[in-house]
Amino acid sequence: MNSPQIDLRAIIKQEGLRYTQQREAVWLELQSSDSHRDAENIYFALRQKSINISRATVYRTIEILVKNNLVRKLDLGDGKNRYESKWGLTHHDHLICTKCGRIEEFFHEGIEEMQKEIAAQYNFTLTNHVHQLIGLCENCRADEA
Amino acid sequence: MNSPQIDLRAIIKQEGLRYTQQREAVWLELQSSDSHRDAENIYFALRQKSINISRATVYRTIEILVKNNLVRKLDLGDGKNRYESKWGLTHHDHLICTKCGRIEEFFHEGIEEMQKEIAAQYNFTLTNHVHQLIGLCENCRADEA
DNA sequence: AATTAGGTGAGATTCAATATCAATAAGGTT
DNA sequence: AACCTTATTGATATTGAATCTCACCTAATT
Numbered sequence: 001m002n003s004p005q006i007d008l009r010a011i012i013k014q015e016g017l018r019y020t021q022q023r024e025a026v027w028l029e030l031q032s033s034d035s036h037r038d039a040e041n042i043y044f045a046l047r048q049k050s051i052n053i054s055r056a057t058v059y060r061t062i063e064i065l066v067k068n069n070l071v072r073k074l075d076l077g078d079g080k081n082r083y084e085s086k087w088g089l090t091h092h093d094h095l096i097c098t099k100c101g102r103i104e105e106f107f108h109e110g111i112e113e114m115q116k117e118i119a120a121q122y123n124f125t126l127t128n129h130v131h132q133l134i135g136l137c138e139n140c141r142a143d144e145a
Numbered sequence: 146m147n148s149p150q151i152d153l154r155a156i157i158k159q160e161g162l163r164y165t166q167q168r169e170a171v172w173l174e175l176q177s178s179d180s181h182r183d184a185e186n187i188y189f190a191l192r193q194k195s196i197n198i199s200r201a202t203v204y205r206t207i208e209i210l211v212k213n214n215l216v217r218k219l220d221l222g223d224g225k226n227r228y229e230s231k232w233g234l235t236h237h238d239h240l241i242c243t244k245c246g247r248i249e250e251f252f253h254e255g256i257e258e259m260q261k262e263i264a265a266q267y268n269f270t271l272t273n274h275v276h277q278l279i280g281l282c283e284n285c286r287a288d289e290a
Numbered sequence: 291a292a293t294t295a296g297g298t299g300a301g302a303t304t305c306a307a308t309a310t311c312a313a314t315a316a317g318g319t320t
Numbered sequence: 321a322a323c324c325t326t327a328t329t330g331a332t333a334t335t336g337a338a339t340c341t342c343a344c345c346t347a348a349t350t
Contacts (some may be wrong), residue, residue: 018347018348019347019348020347039338040337055338056338056339058338071336073322079337080336080337081337081338100322
């Protein structure tokens with residue numbers, strides 16, 4: 001679904017922005033890792049790698065990536081936004097365990113279709129959706145017993 | 146689906162808590178009004194009615210109501226939680242216009258069922274879900290043209 | 291290499307939500 | 321009805337994510 005290689009430099013330039021080390025670093029960090037990362041996490045990961053960057057720049061860069069549809073911003077309900085690269089990933093939504101924080105990904109074609117129908121019914125132009133199934137995962141359910 | 150009259154006093158007592166003016170006031174305020182209200186909104190509405198209450202108590206009381214399944218907490222993605230009484234309302238999810246903030250409610254039996262199927266498939270015990278369709282409403286879509 | 295306008299970083303600021311703790315009031319007891 | 325015990329409240333401080341500010345820096349063109 002997504003091309004295997006993204007020319008971030010070209011996209012950044014096309015936006016009339018400058019291609020900086022920091023912007024490249026944030027993008028690479030998001031590529032190289034698990035999904036569902038928060039800004040602080042990305043910030044520390046880069047510092048650990050001796051890359052000079054500030055929190056402000058992490059946030060600013062993510063915003064650019066999100067606007068250009070390269071990164072998805074997730075609000076998983078724990079008070080901080082999470083981010084995941086859209087490249088190499090197909091669309092999915094999330095199951096979240098409230099006990100251990102485990103996150104699983106799901107996709108359901110039927111639900112995707114029904115969302116479109118509902119939007120049409122209400123004369124909404126759909127640009128996005130948030131869909132999370134919240135509960136207890138297999139392990140935590142067992143612990144409850 | 147929900148009983149028309151809730152005995153909040155009984156529920157509060159059953160929890161081993163005290164039935165205070167402030168707790169009653171927050172509950173009545175949530176009953177009497179539109180959905181999707183934030184804490185600040187409830188706080189000011191009560192002050193306007195010359196009810197002595199603090200922000201802290203508003204938050205604390207809402208927490209009790211949520212825990213007892215009397216109120217639903219909504220995260221509509223704008224940085225502050227919203228609340229709505231569950232009584233007198235049937236279950237629904239939301240369509241949100243990103244331009245004017247308009248909120249519509251929808252319910253789709255098929256989606257509700259599929260959510261259960263997905264949870265079962267992943268061995269999750271479903272306790273809750275978040276489902277929002279985000280886009281432009283009829284009016285705002287027209288403005289874009 | 292010089293220029294210049296966009297980008298960055300350290301720290302201040304914002305804002306929702308929570309924590310602290312002395313003062314207050316609910317509600318059972320006498 | 322006054323009393324007591326303890327949960328509750330309110331004013332304020334605090335937290336934490338995210339944004340803003342502005343002097344300094346650097347990408348990129350000439």
